[in-house]
Amino acid sequence: MNGILAHELTKTFRNRWLSVALAIGCILAIVAAAEAITTVDALYRSMSADGEHYGLDATTFLGLSTASSYGNWMAVNANAPLSSTVFFYLAPLLTAIPFSWSYQQERDSYLAHVLLRRTRTQAYGAKAAASFLVGGTVVALPLVLNFIIVSCFLPAYMPQYNECNYTGMFYDSYFSWFFYNAPLMFVALFTLLDFCLAGCWAVLCLAISTLFRNNRVATLIVPYLGLLAWVYLVPNIVFANVQGFSTDLIHCMMATHFSDPPEPLAAAALLVALPAASFVLFLCERRRDVL
């Protein structure tokens, strides 16, 4: 299995579309950091102008969380930079760009070389693994970059629970205990969660590509449109009368959500459902002839 995995990983990571997706993600992460930093800076200037104290020296300053690097990390998004929202809404597209089209491109040609040397299970498994890793990387790397940048400019104040209305991190938010008690661990855990969610989504896009013939535009965009439909329709129809929770991928990747707090069970369900759906699609594809 090592050989085939190395083969797929080499194709995946030596791929200019990975660079494109990463570049877009990183640019958005940098802009989000800049937006957050300038917002905090503007806030401080305004407070100084009013003669108010802020930071650790201020006894009545309810802004430590929203002025800290943890609160301004793009997944938490306390100062709501637009670029952060754009990043998360484009993330499902970005994760699919580097590799989700590869099966469709190779199916009628290059795949024969692989299937002569390995079983279909191994071939598809290696492709799925490579897709998972690259999809996760496309989301995780910008998140890490963003955190590093905000940490360079903003202090690492410990988030305060009594400021939860300003950060949007409530008791039932993902890993909220870590956010208020071990925020660096929170960053690590949430990045890992986003890595896994994005990776699973990339694998699903790869699996969905088995349904399309020679249509790479559809491979990249149709799953995204399906996801948007999910984001729109499910809360409106299924949970219309319930103070619901977010079940869609986009909101599960964001730590905070004002009206529909992210539900850990939903993220766990996605981490099961996405690979399961991919598995079913690959199983169907396994039986098809390679013509």
Place this chain on the structure above:
Amino acid sequence: MNVIARDITKAFKDATVLDHVTVQIPAGRVTGLWGINGSGKTMLMRIICGLVRPTSGEVLFDRKVLGRDLAHPLSTGALIEGPALLANRTGFDNLRLIGMINGTATDRDIRRAIAQVGLDPNERKKFKKYSLGMKQRLGIAAAVFEKPDLVILDEPTNALDTSGVEMVKRVVAAERERGAAVLMACHDKSVLDAVADHVYCMEAGRVVREEDPR
């Protein structure tokens, strides 16, 4: 390694592409498939490679049934319907990437195979910039560089000039000398007559006669 495709039938909804075809591919010999376009040669090769499942019949690699005892063909290199390689990599990179799967071929094997087909192993041009003839040559190199026990070549002389055709004959002879079982399909009978030990003539999905040209 001896390969037998026994009583192979492949039927689709509207057509039967192969109809009870039996072909033996012994080691150390060149077996030819001759027939016009649409006679079923490529489909048979795909079935032997495990890319297509036959409607009935079986393919045996040293008495092991493909799809039952074997999940994929044993030690096989193939050029089927054109050299399917990655557009944005050089010839050498392409073969090295394929070689990564089994991990048996060295860089030296790759260079030797590329040189054997008349290409420059140090060529920096990407595959997408190759001419049709160069692509075909590289496809042949991809089929033989790992020194497989079974070599399958589907219309290897396509897009090749006279020197290219001679190269194909040399490569096929070398593989036979090495002890590999070679299955070669060609619509040019003269090429098969020059290299094949046994030829199956196919028409409308059936083997209509067999010949021993050598």
Place this chain on the structure above:
Amino acid sequence: MNRHTTTKWTAWRTLLIDLRLGFSASARWYVLTALFALCSIELAVAGSDFFGIEKASLTWADHLALFVGGCEPYVFRQGLIFVPPAGWLLGLLLPAYMTLGYPYRDLMGFGQHALIRTSRASWWLSKCAWIVLTVIAFWAIVVAAATVITVLDGVPFSLRLTQGAFATVSGLANVPPGGIGSLPFFAGVLGMSVALCLAQMTLAFIVRPSVAFGCMAALLVVSAHTMHPALLGNYLMLARLGDAVPGGVSPLVGLGVAAVLAPASVVGGLFFFRRTDLVAKELFA
């Protein structure tokens, strides 16, 4: 007459072929559009209850406008993140997708037959015309869906937009009791939609289709966030209609921008297309 005379391929014939091939490529998307439009408008109408709006007070124009209802512009508040209106986004990305793939695939496939028989300009203009017609067909389906719901709800077939429609998407709107005329708004939506799809196609040929689509999605998200005349998505949103919403955008300005953007995309794309080498590109979207 010499029956071996080669048939002359003209831009008109190219367009006819594009209509046929393009329609068959998009057929199932038209069906999905109809289903989505019905669902989306019905959800919006049902949601009007929450804002104390009587369904019976909504008109046909309200129903149609709710398909592109959108949301209020984001006002910064710590802890309140911006959530783009997913229904609006999806409703506008559907025609973007429907017009995206076919021209590019045609260029790499069947369209090459046309390109050796007619000029590149004919081919390009045919694709532009196809896009215009596809977008019009898309909105015709949305209109039909709004009509169906209007009939089922038994409300008036009026072209006036009422406070009820605005109330479901924006608390800022102030509509006079008689409502406001909807034609300029709908014309602006249609025009801007066509213009953006043409611009997307041009970008798709210069860069890649998926990047062009990503730019479209990003533009719409940013437009939903900020109300500004330079963010073209604002002209596609009821909640930003200047006739009712303070600081909103004027649909006539939107039409004017579309009237410039559309031909600019066509001409710019033609300029690029006539000069580019048509080699078999790596077939990655």
